[in-house]
Structure formats: structure tokens, C-alpha cells
Amino acid sequence: MDRLRRMLFWVIVGVTALFLLLPTLIIVPMSFTTTTTLEFPPVGFTLDWYGKVIGAADWQSALINSLVVAVAAAALATVVGTAAALALHAHRFPGKTVVMGLLLSPMVTPVIVLAVGMYMVFSGWGLVATRLGLVLAHTVLAIPFVVVSVLASAGMVNPSLAPASLGLGASRWFTFRRVTLPLIMPGVLSGAVFAFITSWDEVVIALFLADAQTRTVPIMIWNQVRTNLDPATAAVAAILILLSALGVLLSYKFRDARP
Amino acid sequence: MNVSAQDGGAPASARAPWPFRVPSAFWLIAPAVLFLVLFFVFPLLKLVAISLPDGSVEYYEQIFTTPVFLRVIGETFRVSLIVTVVTVAVAYPYAYAMAHGGRAALLILTVALLIPFWVSLLLRSFSWIVLLQNSGLINDFLIATGLIEKPVRLIRTPFGVMIGMVHILLPYAVLPLYTVMKKIDLRLMEASSICGASWFKGFMRIYFPLSMPGVAASAILAFTLALGFYITPALLGSPRDMMIAQMIAGQFNEQLNFGLGAALAVVLMVLTAIAVGLFGAARAVLQSRGRSKGGV
Numbered sequence: 346m347d348r349l350r351r352m353l354f355w356v357i358v359g360v361t362a363l364f365l366l367l368p369t370l371i372i373v374p375m376s377f378t379t380t381t382t383l384e385f386p387p388v389g390f391t392l393d394w395y396g397k398v399i400g401a402a403d404w405q406s407a408l409i410n411s412l413v414v415a416v417a418a419a420a421l422a423t424v425v426g427t428a429a430a431l432a433l434h435a436h437r438f439p440g441k442t443v444v445m446g447l448l449l450s451p452m453v454t455p456v457i458v459l460a461v462g463m464y465m466v467f468s469g470w471g472l473v474a475t476r477l478g479l480v481l482a483h484t485v486l487a488i489p490f491v492v493v494s495v496l497a498s499a500g501m502v503n504p505s506l507a508p509a510s511l512g513l514g515a516s517r518w519f520t521f522r523r524v525t526l527p528l529i530m531p532g533v534l535s536g537a538v539f540a541f542i543t544s545w546d547e548v549v550i551a552l553f554l555a556d557a558q559t560r561t562v563p564i565m566i567w568n569q570v571r572t573n574l575d576p577a578t579a580a581v582a583a584i585l586i587l588l589s590a591l592g593v594l595l596s597y598k599f600r601d602a603r604p
Numbered sequence: 605m606n607v608s609a610q611d612g613g614a615p616a617s618a619r620a621p622w623p624f625r626v627p628s629a630f631w632l633i634a635p636a637v638l639f640l641v642l643f644f645v646f647p648l649l650k651l652v653a654i655s656l657p658d659g660s661v662e663y664y665e666q667i668f669t670t671p672v673f674l675r676v677i678g679e680t681f682r683v684s685l686i687v688t689v690v691t692v693a694v695a696y697p698y699a700y701a702m703a704h705g706g707r708a709a710l711l712i713l714t715v716a717l718l719i720p721f722w723v724s725l726l727l728r729s730f731s732w733i734v735l736l737q738n739s740g741l742i743n744d745f746l747i748a749t750g751l752i753e754k755p756v757r758l759i760r761t762p763f764g765v766m767i768g769m770v771h772i773l774l775p776y777a778v779l780p781l782y783t784v785m786k787k788i789d790l791r792l793m794e795a796s797s798i799c800g801a802s803w804f805k806g807f808m809r810i811y812f813p814l815s816m817p818g819v820a821a822s823a824i825l826a827f828t829l830a831l832g833f834y835i836t837p838a839l840l841g842s843p844r845d846m847m848i849a850q851m852i853a854g855q856f857n858e859q860l861n862f863g864l865g866a867a868l869a870v871v872l873m874v875l876t877a878i879a880v881g882l883f884g885a886a887r888a889v890l891q892s893r894g895r896s897k898g899g900v
Contacts, residue, residue: 350803354697354700354701355701358698358701358709361694361698361774362698362712362713362716364694364771364774365716365717365719365720365771365774365775366716366719366720367735368720368723368731368732368735368771369719369720369723369728369731371731371735371741372727372730375734383734385734385735385740424635425635425636425639426636428632428633428635428636429632429633429635429636429637431632432628432629432630432632432633435629436628436629438629438630444633444637447637447640447641447645448637448640450644451640451644453828453876454644454648455831455832455834455849455872455873455876456832456834457832457834457849457852457853457869457872458648458832458852458869458872458873458876459644459647459648460853461651461852461853461856461865461866461869462647462648462650462651462869463643463647464856465647465651465654465862466646466647466650467647482643484639485639485640485643485644488636488639488640492636517628542722545724546724546725546726548724548725548726548835549834549835552853563724563726566727566730567726570726570729570733570839571839574730574733574734582727582731585723585724586723586727589722589724590722592722593718593722
């Protein structure tokens with residue numbers, strides 16, 4: 346009875362793990378199929394779909410848009426979010442809980458609500474169909490991730506180091522550059538990676554803010570999936586998964602790095 | 605005009621009686637706050653303003669009296685609720701195995717949990733389309749095992765939407781459960797069995813109540829996220845089983861009825877805020893019991 350229960354338990358857990366992994370695992374093999382429809386298991390082996398995607402002008406411009414927007418949004422979110430996280434970590438001030446709530450609330454706001462709200466406001470400001478509009482919108486989404494990541498990292502730093510540096514006569518800026526920043530670097534970098542991936546994967550806001558010139562890779566995928574499912578989409582997906590995997594490895598490397 | 609009003613608001617609070625060293629905290633935090641006020645809070649307020657033209661609540665009246673809107677809101681609740689129950693039920697044994705199954709199990713299960721977590725929602729919905737289509741792997745498997753004779757329609761059904769949603773929500777549900785479960789002392793279960801209780805009785809009377817804060821936290825988190833789903837229902841569902849997020853998008857993209865769309869967005873925002881409030885309360889209970897920091 347006990348044995349049976351134990352076995353049943355592990356079967357359920359195993360099936361759940363398979364359920365979690367299955368959709369990710371089938372994408373990459375499907376991109377190698379020689380058929381023109383998506384097949385799993387794939388038939389034959391070809392890299393043509395990759396060539397087709399990499400050679401297509403619209404995918405290239407989408408890729409450039411995605412990279413520019415994600416790098417800019419990650420940079421902006423990292424600078425602004427790190428500064429805010431340091432203040433939240435090091436200081437007590439009135440309204441701190443409110444500020445904290447504000448900084449984290451983009452994480453729990455339904456993206457569709459943000460998308461339509463930004464669409465209405467940004468169209469008045471001439472930001473719709475511009476890369477800048479996308480950068481600003483994605484920065485909003487990314488700030489909470491940077492704040493959380495830097496706060497976690499700052500929490501592990503010995504709190505007497507910065508006062509010691511100041512006490513020894515170093516300026517505030519010198520203390521920040523040479524003491525605080527190196528110590529929180531793992532959190533800053535993993536926050537930056539999070540921010541990049543947030544923008545890189547974002548589709549709902551981009552659907553509202555981007556046009557044919559500024560559309561990003563997720564928009565291209567969205568259009569493909571809605572119209573015709575072909576192995577080229579799987580090839581793009583495989584490239585994106587590879588990039589995400591690299592990002593994750595980087596972020597864990599940063600997080601585990603001991604200053 | 606609105607921009608300058610927002611600009612004027614922030615520095616005024618700096619003149620409040622701040623303690624020593626605070627000016628530097630103010631300058632550190634001001635850019636982030638200003639940025640979010642301009643590009644996050646202001647768009648949300650703008651939606652509220654658009655939904656109340658000249659202070660009239662006509663759009664809200666329309667939403668709460670027209671059957672089609674009530675049906676979509678009801679459908680959103682129904683799908684979110686079912687998905688939440690299924691997600692937590694599936695997440696529970698998984699988190700249990702992570703918490704008490706030993707180091708190797710923890711490693712493998714964590715990797716299996718985090719890989720999909722890092723693959724974008726769009727790609728996973730795309731993958732489910734391929735898996736669930738008539739010539740897809742799931743139908744092939746069911747036919748091969750003789751369970752069915754010809755392909756069953758899985759895609760463009762509420763079932764397809766729910767599969768996709770459970771898959772996306774599962775990591776969010778497992779993590780709070782795991783945080784709570786790893787702090788539960790299994791010797792309590794041993795003690796109950798020494799005292800003669802059956803495994804089932806011990807589980808129901810001891811383990812399950814102790815894991816309750818995790819169940820509450822993960823259920824509310826899953827429900828909150830489920831309410832706002834857009835991509836997955838749009839790709840895996842049929843227009844008939846529309847959820848509120850799709851309806852909002854439709855009002856802006858197709859109907860071009862911005863006032864009504866904004867009112868629907870405000871309704872979704874309020875529903876989400878209520879769910880988040882419940883999540884906060886659940887976490888507070890969880891922390892006051894001193895078990896964990898919880899959350900994701």
C-alpha cells in the first residue's frame with residue numbers, strides 16, 4: 346500500500362515534469378524538418394528554414410528593432426531601477442512602502458491594460474510607431490525586475506562597508522564606484538539580463554505600439570502563428586530559445602559570482 | 605499640460621521634513637518614480653478618464669447591463685477559476701516532491717520548472733498549437749494507444765486554452781508552495797503515524813493545514829495572472845470563448861470604441877487589484893506564522 350502510493354506519487358510528478366518540458370522540447374527538432382508543414386517528429390534534416398529566416402529582409406529588420414529596443418530598455422531600466430533599489434535599501438523615508446508598491450506594480454498589472462493605456466497616451470505624444478515609444482513602455486515592465494534583483498543583492502552586502510569607506514575620507518561618489526557598485530554588481534547584471542529578456546519577449550504592448558517599420562521579432566512570430574504555421578517559425582523560436590538560454594546562463598553566472 | 609502637472613508634483617514632497625541624508629535618497633529614487641508616474645500611472649489614469657466621458661458612467665452601465673459583456677466577464681472568471689484549481693492541484697505534488705524528494709529530485713524538478721519559465725509565453729502557445737492540432741502529437745498518441753479512433757478537436761476549444769494556461773501558470777504556483785513546504789517538519793508526520801494515524805489522516809490533519817499558506821498564495825497568484833491572459837486564449841481559443849483581455853483589445857483594434865474599451869480595462873484593473881490585495885493578505889498571514897517569505 347505504502348509502496349503503491351509512493352510509486353503513484355512519482356508517476357504523477359514525472360508526468361507533470363514531462364508536461365512542463367514537452368512544448369519547449371519539440372520546438373527545436375521541428376525546425377529541422379524538410380516538410381513544408383510543422384511535423385513532429387521531424388522528417389529528414391535541413392537548415393533551410395534557418396537560412397530562409399536569416400536571409401529575409403523583414404526578419405532582419407525585426408531582429409534589429411528587437412535588439413535596439415531591448416538593449417535600450419534594459420540600459421534605462423537598469424540605471425533607474427538600480428538607483429531606486431539602492432535608495433530603498435539604504436534609507437528610511439516617509440512613504441517608502443508606497444514607493445516600493447509603485448516600483449513593483451507594473452509586474453502585477455495586466456499587460457493588456459498597460460498596452461491600451463500607453464497606446465492612448467503615446468499616440469497623443471507622437472510616440473506610437475516609434476522605437477522610443479517601445480523602449481519607454483518596455484522600461485516600465487522591466488524596472489520591477491531590476492529593483493527586485495538589486496535589492497536581493499544589496500541585502501547580502503555587509504552594511505558597514507560603505508560607512509567605513511566614507512569614514513576613511515572617501516567621497517560619496519568614490520564609495521559608490523569602488524565599494525557599493527562592485528558589491529552589488531551580480532544583482533545589477535542579473536537585473537539587466539532580466540530586463541533585456543522582458544523586452545525581447547514582449548508582444549502585447551508591441552502589438553499596440555509598433556507599426557510595420559518598428560515591429561519586433563515577437564510581432565513577426567505572432568503574425569506567422571495567426572496566418573500560416575510553417576517550420577520557419579520553429580526556426581525563429583529555436584533561435585530565441587537559444588538566446589534566452591544564453592541569457593539565463595549569464596544571469597546565473599552573475600548571481601553566483603562572488604565579489 | 606498633464607506632463608507639467610506631474611513634474612510639479614514630485615519635488616514638492618522633498619520639502620517635507622526628511623531625516624538626515626535623505627536628499628541623496630530622494631535623488632536616487634526620483635528618476636524611477638517620475639518615470640513610472642509619466643509612463644505607467646498616467647496611462648492608467650488616462651484610461652479611467654476616457655472611460656468616464658464628462659463624468660458619465662454610461663460605459664460602465666453598458667458593460668453591466670449587456671449580456672455579451674457579462675458573459676465575457678463571467679467566462680473570464682470561470683476559466684480563471686478552473687485553471688487556478690487545476691494548476692494548484694498539479695503544482696501541489698510537484699512542490700511536495702521538490703521539498704521532500706531529496707537533492708537529485710530537487711535539481712531535476714527545478715530545471716524542468718525553470719526551462720519553460722524562461723521560454724516566452726508566445727512560443728509556448730505556438731508549441732501547444734502544434735501539439736494539440738488534429739495531426740499533432742497528442743492526437744497521434746491517443747490514436748496509437750487506441751483510446752480514440754479519429755482525431756479529437758483540441759485546439760480552438762476551452763480545453764486547449766486551459767491546457768496552455770495551466771502550463772504557463774504552473775511555475776508561478778509551484779514556487780510559493782515549495783517555499784512553504786520545505787519548512788514543514790516531516791517528523792510531525794512520523795509522529796502522527798507512530799501515534800497510530802493512517803498516512804491519509806496524518807496528511808489531512810497535519811501536513812495539509814501546515815501547507816495552507818502556500819496553497820492560498822499560489823492560488824491567488826495564479827488567479828490574478830489568469831484574469832489578464834491575452835496571448836494564450838487568442839491563439840488557442842475560439843472567439844466564442846473570449847476572455848476579457850481579448851475583448852479590451854477588440855474594442856481598441858476593431859470596434860474603435862475607446863471609451864468602452866477603457867471601461868473594460870478599468871474593470872479588469874479593479875478585479876486584478878482585488879486579487880492582488882488578497883494575495884498580500886495571504887502573504888501577511890503566511891509571514892505572521894513565521895514560516896517563510898513566500899511569493900515569487
